[in-house]
Amino acid sequence: MGNPFFTFNNLQRHYCLTRIVTFICFFLVIQAEAKLCGSLKKIISSDSIVKVWVFFSDKPERPSANPVSARAAARRKRNNFTSSTEMDYPVCSSYIKKVLSTGAVLGQVYKWENCASFYIIASRLPEIAGLPMVTKVQPVFSSHSKCISSENNLHKTGLVDSVYGLSIDQLKQLNIPAAHGYLKKFRGIQNPGNGVMVAVFDAGFRFDHNCFSYLRKNHLVKAAWDFIDNDSTVYDPDSIYLNPNSQNYSNDMHGSTVLSLISGYDPGSFLGSAWGVDLVLARTENGIFDGEFHFEEDNWFRAIVWAESIGVDIVSSSLAYRTDFLDSTIIYRSGDSVYTQDYQYSDLDGKTALISRAALYAIERGVVIVNAMGNEGSHTLGTLSAPADVEKVISVGAVTPSGNIAYFSSTGPTADGRIKPDVVAPGVSITIPNVYGDARSYSTSGRGTSFATPLVSGVCALIMQSFSGWTADSIRQKLFKYCNLLNGSETADSYSGRGVPDALLSCMKDDEVYIKVKDSTGYPVQHALITGQNSDSLGITDQDGVSLISISGKKTPCNLFVNFAGIHQMVTITSTPFYKELHLVINTGLMVCLTDQKDSVIHGGVIYYRIPGVQDDFIKKTTDSSGKVSISNYREIPAQIYATAQGYCRSDTVNAEICSGLCSLRIQLEKIPDYRLNVYPNVLKKGNQKVLYIDYIPGVDVNNNILLSIRAIDGALVWKKPFSPGITERVKIRLENELNHITPGFYFLILENNRKVFRRKILIAG
Numbered sequence: 100m101g102n103p104f105f106t107f108n109n110l111q112r113h114y115c116l117t118r119i120v121t122f123i124c125f126f127l128v129i130q131a132e133a134k135l136c137g138s139l140k141k142i143i144s145s146d147s148i149v150k151v152w153v154f155f156s157d158k159p160e161r162p163s164a165n166p167v168s169a170r171a172a173a174r175r176k177r178n179n180f181t182s183s184t185e186m187d188y189p190v191c192s193s194y195i196k197k198v199l200s201t202g203a204v205l206g207q208v209y210k211w212e213n214c215a216s217f218y219i220i221a222s223r224l225p226e227i228a229g230l231p232m233v234t235k236v237q238p239v240f241s242s243h244s245k246c247i248s249s250e251n252n253l254h255k256t257g258l259v260d261s262v263y264g265l266s267i268d269q270l271k272q273l274n275i276p277a278a279h280g281y282l283k284k285f286r287g288i289q290n291p292g293n294g295v296m297v298a299v300f301d302a303g304f305r306f307d308h309n310c311f312s313y314l315r316k317n318h319l320v321k322a323a324w325d326f327i328d329n330d331s332t333v334y335d336p337d338s339i340y341l342n343p344n345s346q347n348y349s350n351d352m353h354g355s356t357v358l359s360l361i362s363g364y365d366p367g368s369f370l371g372s373a374w375g376v377d378l379v380l381a382r383t384e385n386g387i388f389d390g391e392f393h394f395e396e397d398n399w400f401r402a403i404v405w406a407e408s409i410g411v412d413i414v415s416s417s418l419a420y421r422t423d424f425l426d427s428t429i430i431y432r433s434g435d436s437v438y439t440q441d442y443q444y445s446d447l448d449g450k451t452a453l454i455s456r457a458a459l460y461a462i463e464r465g466v467v468i469v470n471a472m473g474n475e476g477s478h479t480l481g482t483l484s485a486p487a488d489v490e491k492v493i494s495v496g497a498v499t500p501s502g503n504i505a506y507f508s509s510t511g512p513t514a515d516g517r518i519k520p521d522v523v524a525p526g527v528s529i530t531i532p533n534v535y536g537d538a539r540s541y542s543t544s545g546r547g548t549s550f551a552t553p554l555v556s557g558v559c560a561l562i563m564q565s566f567s568g569w570t571a572d573s574i575r576q577k578l579f580k581y582c583n584l585l586n587g588s589e590t591a592d593s594y595s596g597r598g599v600p601d602a603l604l605s606c607m608k609d610d611e612v613y614i615k616v617k618d619s620t621g622y623p624v625q626h627a628l629i630t631g632q633n634s635d636s637l638g639i640t641d642q643d644g645v646s647l648i649s650i651s652g653k654k655t656p657c658n659l660f661v662n663f664a665g666i667h668q669m670v671t672i673t674s675t676p677f678y679k680e681l682h683l684v685i686n687t688g689l690m691v692c693l694t695d696q697k698d699s700v701i702h703g704g705v706i707y708y709r710i711p712g713v714q715d716d717f718i719k720k721t722t723d724s725s726g727k728v729s730i731s732n733y734r735e736i737p738a739q740i741y742a743t744a745q746g747y748c749r750s751d752t753v754n755a756e757i758c759s760g761l762c763s764l765r766i767q768l769e770k771i772p773d774y775r776l777n778v779y780p781n782v783l784k785k786g787n788q789k790v791l792y793i794d795y796i797p798g799v800d801v802n803n804n805i806l807l808s809i810r811a812i813d814g815a816l817v818w819k820k821p822f823s824p825g826i827t828e829r830v831k832i833r834l835e836n837e838l839n840h841i842t843p844g845f846y847f848l849i850l851e852n853n854r855k856v857f858r859r860k861i862l863i864a865g
Contacts, residue, residue, distance in 0.1 A: 134228040134235045142221045149221045150206065150239045152397070152453065153198055154214040156232050158188045170296070170410025171464070178465025178570045186211050186460070187408075194232050201226050206239070207326070207397040211404055211460045212453065216397040237453075239397050264368035265541050268500060269525040273554060275372050277678065278561050278602035281613060285647050292361075292373030292560040294567070296321065298406040299358055299553070300399060300416045302384040303335035303351025308532040309539045311355075313364035313374060322409050325382040326398040333382045349535060354382070356531040356545060357417060360553040361560070369530065369541055372557025372602075373564075379411050383418070396420050396454045407461050412563055414466055415556035417549035419473035419484035419509075420454050421447070444481055448514040449492075452485035462491045467563070467571045469493045469556040471548035472520045473509035480593055482509040483519050493559070493575060494519045496595060497526020497551040502586055504595050508548055511593035520596040522582055526551035558602045565606040577605045581676075607676035610651040614670065615680045616644045616661060618729065622720055624683060626713070627663040628733040639733075642718050650675060664688050664731040665759065688731030689755060690763045693722050693742050700726035701768060704744035710736055710757075717741075732757045742766045748796065771796055778848055778859040789838040789863070794831050797852060806851040807832070809841065809861075817841060838863070 135143070142149065165172070166187040190208050195215055199205060201223050206216035216239050219227065228236050260267035263276055270276055282288040304323075306315055314320065323333040338352075339345035362378060363371035383398035399418055406414060421442045442452055449455055458468050470492050475482035477496075487494035487509070497505040505527050511519030529545030555578075562577050563569065569577075581604035582597035584590070591597045607613060616624040623644025629637045637659065638646040650657070655675060661668045664687040670679050693704040706728040707717040713736070720728045730738065741752040747768035755764050777794040793807070808819040818837060843863045850857045 134233060135224060135237075139221070139224055139236060139238060143224050145221045147221045148218055149224070150216060150218050150397075151224070151227075151236050152209075152212075152214050152216050152239055153227060153236050154212065154234045155191060155194050156213075156234050158185060158191060158213055160189055160191050162187070162189060167408040168410045171408055174410060174412065174465045177568065178572075180464050182463065190215055191232075197230055197232070198227055203227065207401040209397065209400040209404065209457070211457065212400075262366060263370050264365070265530040265543075266363075266369045266371075269529055269554065270370070270372065272498075272500070272502070272525045272599060273372070273558055274601045274603045274678075275554075275558065275561075278558075278606045280643075280645075281603055281606060281647075282561065282565060284643070284645065286565060288564060290375030292557065292564055293375035294377075295373070295413065295560040295563045296377040296379060296409075296411045297361060297373075297413045297415060297556060297560055298379040298381060298402075298409075298411040299354070299361070299556075300381045300383045300402050300414065300418060301354030301357055303333055303338065303382045304354045304358055304380050305334045305338070305351045305534055306355075307538060308355070308359070308534055310359050310363035310365040310369050310371075310532050314362050314378070319362065319376070320378045320380060323380040324402075324405060326402055327382055327385050333380045335382065337385075343535075350385070351382075352534045353417075353549065354380075355534045357415070357549055357553050359532050360529070360550060361415065361557045363532065365539070368539065369532065372554050373560040376557075376560050379406050379409055381406060399454055400457050403457050403461050403466075407464055407466055412467060413556055413559050414461065414468045415553050416468065416486075417471040417547075417552050418454075419471060419487065420452060421473075421484035442485060445514050447481075447483060447485060447488040449489040449517070452488070455486040455489045455492075458486040458489045458492050462489070462571065465571045467493065467559050467574055469495060469552055469559060471552045472496045474507040474547050474549075475509045477504050477506055477508045477510055477594055480510050480512065483511050483513070484509065487519060488513045490517060491572075491575065492521075493555060493578065494521045494596070495548055495552045495555045496520035496523040497546075497548045498523045498585065498595070498599065499527040500525065502599070504585065505546075505548075507546070508594075511596075518591050518593050518596060520593075521579065522555060522597055522600050523585070523595045524551035524554045524599060555600060558600050558605065561602055562605050581605050603678055604676050607678075608649075609675055610649050611676045612648040612650055612659065612672055613676070613678045614638075614640070614646050614648065614659075614661065615678075616640050616646075616663070617680065617682050618731075619682060619684045620723065621682075624663060624685070624731070625718060626710070626732045626736075627661050627683075630660045630662060632658050642714065642716075663733045685729055685731050687759065687761050688729055689738070689757045690761060691728045691730060691740065691742070692763060692765050693726045693728075693744065694765060694767050695747070696767055696769060698767075701744045701747065702726060704742055704747075704768070706730070706740060706742050706766075708738050708740045710738050730757055735759050740764065740766070742768060744768055746771055774855055774857070776850055776857040776859065778861060781860070782862045782864060783838070784864045789835065789841075791834045791838060791848075791861070792831065793834070793848070793850070795850060795852070795857075804852070807834075808849045808851075810847050810849060812845050812847070817846070 190210055190213055198217055203217035203219040208215045227233060263270060279291050323331055325333050335351040338350040339348045342348060359371055361371045362374050363369050364374040381402035383402050446452055462468060470487050472487045472494050473484045486492055496508040499505055513519055526548055527546050528543045529550045530541050530543050531545040533540045533542055559574055562574050578600055579597050581601040583601060584598040585595045616627045618624050625640055625642050627640040629646050629648060631637055638648045640646045656671055656673050659670045659672060661681055663683060664685050666683055691706050693701045695701055704722045705719050707719050708730050709717045722728050736757050738755050738757050739752050740755050742750045748771055750766050750768055775796040779792050783789050805822040809817050811817055841863055846861050848859045848861055
């Protein structure tokens with residue numbers, strides 16, 4: 100038997116050690132639980148599957164190459180981003196492996212916040228939280244519905260505008276067509292948005308519709324990634340194209356229609372706001388219309404890091420994160436959904452929600468982010484969601500065609516009192532392509548802030564194109580500066596923000612005045628003289644009735660004058676840039692009347708006129724119901740004029756005078772006979788240059804495909820050539836080199852057109 104005292108001391112030491120170990124374990128458990136979000140602490144005794152973000156303490160690994168593209172680096176430099184590059188270092192792979200060793204399944208990795216998302220059994224959360232490199236664990240939140248169902252689906256096939264087609268009204272609300280015209284005429288930009296890179300985040304993108312043919316042909320998609328299936332195919336393979344009864348049918352309809360409002364190009368039927376942009380497409384959601392709203396912000400996180408590293412200039416996103424309104428869940432238990440934690444209104448301060456912080460990081464790096472406010476209603480204040488709460492995110496609400504706030508458009512302010520939305524744009528009865536219908540058909544079924552957002556993204560692309568090299572802050576300020584407050588609003592508010600942007604004024608230089616002059620029939624008025632208050636000449640309208648004037652150094656308000664045919668109309672320039680469209684009632688100049696040889700009025704004729712020394716090309720004007728056209732100028736000046744009409748020969752070109760009073764000119768047209776063919780000369784002598792002229796007048800039922808041939812007397816073919824002159828009246832064709840190889844002798848010249856055949860005998864002398 101041993102020493103009892105010694106045994107007692109051993110027991111005492113063992114007891115003390117046990118207490119210490121128990122205390123340490125208890126302390127570690129308390130410390131681990133302290134790293135868990137409050138909602139997660141309530142479920143750590145369950146076997147539920149939860150999706151969480153795990154945040155790590157440091158980044159010991161360093162990349163071997165530059166983690167961002169040269170384009171991204173240039174954009175960061177342009178926007179004065181000088182922060183540490185550590186945020187671009189990768190999340191430590193060994194840290195991720197240690198979390199995976201607990202039985203977790205990896206979701207996404209997010210380097211800017213040094214974290215990764217995992218699926219894990221809730222009871223294992225303390226084990227993850229207890230890892231020394233883990234700083235905190237919190238749930239991944241889900242997005243609520245970002246779009247609303249349409250009450251109707253009005254299919255439209257008729258044209259509204261010869262260029263913009265059915266999209267004209269929604270684009271005109273933002274003055275986008277005028278901006279396109281300005282950029283083309285005065286900046287030499289043919290393709291709006293060209294050179295700007297825009298990323299679009301949505302549920303998938305399908306390019307079958309005709310409005311995406313330009314996008315496909317010009318290879319405008321520069322990068323694409325599916326963050327659901329982790330591949331580069333961004334159309335949703337679950338979208339059952341031929342089975343409308345499938346629950347997954349039309350998954351990628353929303354993303355495709357959203358994309359069309361930026362990149363659609365189908366002239367005469369539909370145009371997007373900036374169809375020339377380069378595109379980066381990210382599928383971040385599993386569906387929109389299938390009833391399973393499991394849209395997780397970790398896909399958005401990864402997409403924004405990926406897109407920024409590529410070098411995108413603008414991100415257009417219609418995602419919204421705040422609460423789980425439908426069947427979105429964070430935790431699944433025994434087949435039932437269990438809500439753990441939503442973003443509260445107090446979290447919507449632009450810096451608390453993880454997705455808002457992600458947006459902030461991208462904005463710091465010079466990315467312009469345009470995000471939908473959400474569709475939770477304008478009935479009360481504070482219905483916005485993240486990341487629309489971020490100060491420099493351009494948050495977009497929706498308005499009706501009449502300019503009123505849409506009933507579904509979410510409102511501000513943010514939790515810290517800032518006004519949101521920033522702007523509003525058309526979001527009701529939006530014309531969109533029927534992605535799963537006829538490849539050329541459209542409907543007016545679009546509703547929601549989801550559709551207002553890409554329209555504003557396109558305006559931002561136009562501003563960025565107009566002011567290449569500007570910072571993201573400057574682009575936003577330009578957009579905001581020229582917004583028009585909604586009816587009845589005197590200042591910005593949390594229903595409609597600053598109002599509706601004006602794309603044209605936002606693209607113009609600060610000292611520019613853009614004046615467009617039309618007559619009372621809507622025709623452009625060319626050669627209207629623009630003068631200042633001291634009668635100094637500032638500009639003259641061009642063939643489109645447009646004049647762009649710089650009034651640098653002049654104080655506003657000031658007055659300019661439009662002078663034309665005895666008219667002196669004053670325009671008050673309240674501020675610059677400035678745009679004004681004028682309609683003048685012109686009762687002076689030259690009135691041209693078009694008649695036939697019996698003095699009967701010819702309807703539907705066209706008058707062509709040119710002022711020598713002023714313009715090189717002829718301008719055409721269609722006659723009115725009385726067969727007349729008025730041609731005016733701000734001064735007396737000679738002009739050259741000719742006329743055409745269907746079924747009549749073109750007139751000769753005549754010289755006339757545009758008067759300071761009202762003078763008239765009658766042009767008579769000769770009816771086109773059934774057919775007429777003249778060939779001259781009919782003898783080509785040896786030694787002379789072999790030049791044969793063919794003068795052909797087709798019938799009224801003209802076909803522009805003409806076949807000319809020369810055959811020998813015995814019928815042998817010696818020469819043949821088709822012509823498509825693209826005319827509707829007289830054809831004059833000169834043949835020269837084509838005849839050099841023909842042996843002298845008699846031949847037949849044969850003309851075939853519209854099932855008519857004409858033969859003329861010609862002699863080529865030896």
